[in-house]
Amino acid sequence: MSTNITWHEGSVSLAERQTLLNQKGFTLWFTGLSASGKSTLASALEQTLLHAGVNAYRLDGDNIRFGLNKNLGFGPDDRTENIRRISEVAKLFADATVIAITAFISPYRADRDTARALHQAANIPFIEVYADAPLSVVEERDPKGLYKKAKAGEIKEFTGISAPYEAPENAEIHIKTHEGTVEQGVQQILDYLVKNNLLTADQIVKKN
Ligand SMILES: Nc1ncnc2c1ncn2[C@@H]1O[C@H](COP(=O)(O)OP(=O)(O)OP(=O)(O)O)[C@@H](O)[C@H]1O
Numbered sequence: 001m002s003t004n005i006t007w008h009e010g011s012v013s014l015a016e017r018q019t020l021l022n023q024k025g026f027t028l029w030f031t032g033l034s035a036s037g038k039s040t041l042a043s044a045l046e047q048t049l050l051h052a053g054v055n056a057y058r059l060d061g062d063n064i065r066f067g068l069n070k071n072l073g074f075g076p077d078d079r080t081e082n083i084r085r086i087s088e089v090a091k092l093f094a095d096a097t098v099i100a101i102t103a104f105i106s107p108y109r110a111d112r113d114t115a116r117a118l119h120q121a122a123n124i125p126f127i128e129v130y131a132d133a134p135l136s137v138v139e140e141r142d143p144k145g146l147y148k149k150a151k152a153g154e155i156k157e158f159t160g161i162s163a164p165y166e167a168p169e170n171a172e173i174h175i176k177t178h179e180g181t182v183e184q185g186v187q188q189i190l191d192y193l194v195k196n197n198l199l200t201a202d203q204i205v206k207k208n
């Protein structure tokens with residue numbers, strides 16, 4: 001635990017920063033089973049936003065485990081620490097007026113609630129996006145062959161097979177990825193953001 005530390009306030013407030021950079025930062029927190037479509041939607045959304053000139057940055061599960069979280073495994077404590085660190089990093093991006101897009105299974109409701117609370121305390125919007133598809137569908141997709149391995153007992157603590165997934169009860173955005181296309185999922189998110197004044201309709205027009 002760190003002691004003898006003091007927060008040093010900057011000279012530019014969050015509101016002033018947003019005005020100067022003409023962008024609001026917030027976190028879009030994807031959750032869902034493996035192969036539910038989190039990374040696919042997150043990267044399609046990031047691409048759309050960047051081509052509209054909106055600064056967005058994706059924090060993706062496996063990628064983060066190559067670096068920042070390379071010392072963490074998949075047991076409950078490490079999963080919790082994984083999410084805690086991502087929450088803090090997403091919050092920093094959002095505080096810098098970037099749209100942080102996280103794509104982690106984040107199976108525990110309590111961990112997602114912690115991420116939300118941390119953002120709320122900093123006055124930064126937190127939008128939970130549930131990438132939802134039934135287990136039968138994601139097992140069938142199995143783009144990384146992980147369900148096959150998990151069912152053969154080759155991967156321990158695999159969400160949906162040998163580890164729990166606690167589905168969101170009140171996600172701001174609920175996308176049923178087995179019922180629509182990736183483009184429709186991205187549009188559903190953009191519609192939500194415009195409706196809730198996080199982006200303007202002008203901001204999301206393709207410019208590049
Ligand atoms: N409407 C849709 N939205 C998103 N993905 C879809 C959709 N329809 C089909 N798919 C397919 O589902 C798969 C989703 O895989 P993806 O890697 O995005 O999942 P993930 O949730 O990031 O999984 P993991 O937790 O293992 O990283 C892809 O093969 C994608 O093409």
Ligand SMILES: [Mg+2]
Nearest residue numbers: 038039061103
């Ligand atoms: Mg992924």
